[in-house]
Amino acid sequence: MSTWNNERVLVTGGASFIGSHLVEDLVAEGADVRVADDFSSGEVENLDAVADDIEVVDGNLKHYEFAEEATKDIDTVFHLAADHGGRGYISNYPANCATNMALDNIVYEAAAKNGVERITFASSACTYPTDIQQEKQRLSEEMVSFEERGGAYADEVYGWAKLMGERSLQAYQEQYDIDTSIVRIFTAYGPRENETHAIVALMAKAYAEQDPYQIWGDGEQTRNFTYVKDITRALRLASENITDGTPVNAGIRDYITVNDVAEAIFERLDWEPDEINHMTDKPVGVRHRAADTTRAEELLGWEPEYTLQDGIDNTLDWYVENRDKEYVQDNLETLLHER
Template sequence: MEGSKMSEWTGERVLVTGGASFIGSHLVEDLVAAGADVRVADDFSSGEKVNLESVRDDVEIVSGNLKHWEFADEATKDVDTVFHLAADHGGRGYISSYPANCATNMALDNIVFETAALNGVDRITFASSACTYPTDIQQERRRLSEDMVSFDERGGAYADEVYGWAKLMGERSLQAYHEQYGIDASSVRIFTAYGPRENETHAIVALMAKAYAEQDPFRIWGDGEQTRNFTYVRDITRALRLASENITDATPVNAGISRYVTINEAAQAIFERLNWEPSEIEYMTDKPVGVRHRAADTTRAEELLGWEPQYTLEEGIENTLDWYVNNRDKAYVQENLETLLHER
């Protein structure tokens, strides 16, 4: 809990939507450790109850679809703080293939915000995304700062696919609820999170699955020189907590490392950790890869939250790969690899 005010959460009644998900379950663990009284709302479409195993006796779990008003109303009752992470999402292949699914996030976000407001919730922290940033400025190495998105200037927004537009509208909606209802609000733009419990539709775990299954030739989408700033999940959850503690006016902050990491570099680090190397790499240039380069300017997070990443890429990959190998049967991954890579 370094860097966080542990006492602030003691006895706080907290709802984590999507709390059985990859990021959500880590956040729930952090909040329980800090003394919060936590409720998890999840439809378990991608989240899993096993993710909450370590805190099962310490949290309330309610199962349902937050796009349904009655369930959202019930979930947000008697709560002080909401961390809103629930969303229909996946890796690049998923958001490219299922834009309509991703568009439903706009309804989901507004129902959660409205029911929270009507139930007198004090503060809401929204899990936003680096996909809110204009795509045309990400063809070269240029770190993304929060002021590169504007709701006040004509042409100030140009998000990444429908998923990015939905996240951007989520930010704007939350700002509106802050303005109208006086709710303390914050948005954290998450940059390429990875870690234990993430599924194989996301880049780092997809690479791990293919290497663990000893895929040869090893397939990499694109030419492998596209970059991301892979950010370890525990750094992300700390940013979410700090944003909730320190920001009240819906100001968005980035949570990501500033290092550009190519897909080829990430794959190589995984090969080394597994002590395995493919005889050939096949570059699949017909696959969706998204923007060319993406890394975060974290100046605002440092200034407003005192936040900067604590985990190196090497530490994060080691932790994640250890979890993956210990929790996945090799024969199963080999047999079901294509399904795992494309379904959330």
Template sequence: MNREWTGVKCIVTGGASFIGSHLVEELVRRRAKVTVIDDLSNGKMENLSTVRSLIDFSEGDLKSRDFALRSCTDGEVLFHLAADHGGRGYISTHPASCASNMALDNTVFDAAVQNGVKQIIFTSSACVYPTDIQEERQLLVEEMVDFNTRGGAFADEEYGWAKLMGELSLKAYNKQYGVGAVSCRLSTAYGPRESESHAIIALIAKAFIQQSPFEVWGNGEQSRGFTYVDDIVSGIILAAENITDGSAVNVGTSDYVTINQITEEVFKCFGWRPKEGLKHLNDRPVGVRHRALDGSFAQKRCGWTPKVSLEEGVRQTIEWYVENRDVDTVRAELENLLMMR
């Protein structure tokens, strides 16, 4: 169904973040009444510059029970995007930070229910899927994670386990309190406002400074279902409109695209190639070998399919990056940027 969002009171945790800010803009465009909650540890107020006068904003740490109870009020629908996360470099080197999401999620869910929120949309991750089935190219289907079967869960590092526990916790709140709920399993989102710790922005940054030899983590044959942020946002909203029973739904493309293919697309968009070629760094963290999502359930239940092609998405992302970054600054800070949130 297509919900009428005009006047709906929406709370967006992590709303100043990459995906969160795009979601806030779309909700505002649909005339929802939006409150953003963010501690700005990763999010930026500049991400909300186009809608700042049209939203309410509250800054604070949602792991604090008192703050969560005070801030998650006067909302009908809560989109929970706040999380401690980053790209593969960050996830691999900050396991305790990523594990803290378990405390964050439960605090937010409890505060929302106590304050009478009617529906919670949780941004989960494709990292919840068992890692051992991602050595070969097989599309990941929601049922591959099964809480009722022994051995039905084998998530990807601490970040994946935390997201999986968030899904389980949200289902518990749905069962006990009747709050509407859905978990959106996002897959390798990219687009404007994303940080250099994620694959596509990292490659764009290296081309932006004309790095040569051009460094690629791993052998470059690892593949992902890269999904443009506008498609991610539309999938989250459609999930909110159509699923309330606590189910999980994939929001990501089914196209396997390798890092080497992305690299070539970035070179093509810049009209540039490194004179010294590529340098593959096999000692850097790369995650699972292949990951892309089956979108059949999302299409059937929500009517969602991704619409932005990889070529168009990369082009738009590069345009944003070039307009908003300084070559000398990126060159000086790149190594740190690749490992940060």
């Protein structure tokens, strides 16, 4: 029998890109799912496939009364709600990202008060020090430490907020004996993601036939682009297998350049720009990022199942089917910069 059969589960931010995929997985596993979302970036359409099988509550989890209502009669919380976006967003809206510290603690406090048994927190690769990501070295969980002096050096305010979300959750585990787990998500992509994130931004520009085609930076910066269904499986496995707030990475071990992704997209769309404009004045984040997945393999039996090509094919098929080309062409700049 599934671990999730008849389990009462809350997914905060469940109408978001990653959240909606997780909700679908949990429904398929027999869970009784409630989604709490303020729809600031999530979309109700993301939940269309399971709309009849879930409960949706609309509100702001920074308001304690709403958080209390959302966590009532719940066994397990997957906490994904956050103010976030792609690199441009987190660079331009640091104060917005800082509010995640309040959000996380309000959700944890309400969950503890309501007797929730376990909480899984969606953290981020932005918790890792930026200075060690200029050369190619895979990031392992022990590279962040709360015990050592100088053991943490996160990536912008967003990364610090995620790191504080981790530390707060561990504190709730210590004080309230709640089972807790933390998944550090690395560069997720897939259907339903918006254009502020790298892969979908690259798809939008190619779909709109932007020429010269714009790539932020020299395009040789690498990321370990990880398909959303691999991420949601890691979240479920962490909730099932970890109780003490030990963080695990969910990402691939490969270093994939932005230029490689753009080429794969051009090939799939059977279109190529006459010129590529590498915009070296744009924010690009760290130089290289890939995950050491040893701990996830050992504790969860998890490793990625989707290749980059599988993921790009699935995502691009979804994008072309769901976006009107003329609309993307007319609104490209807005799509690339707004949440």
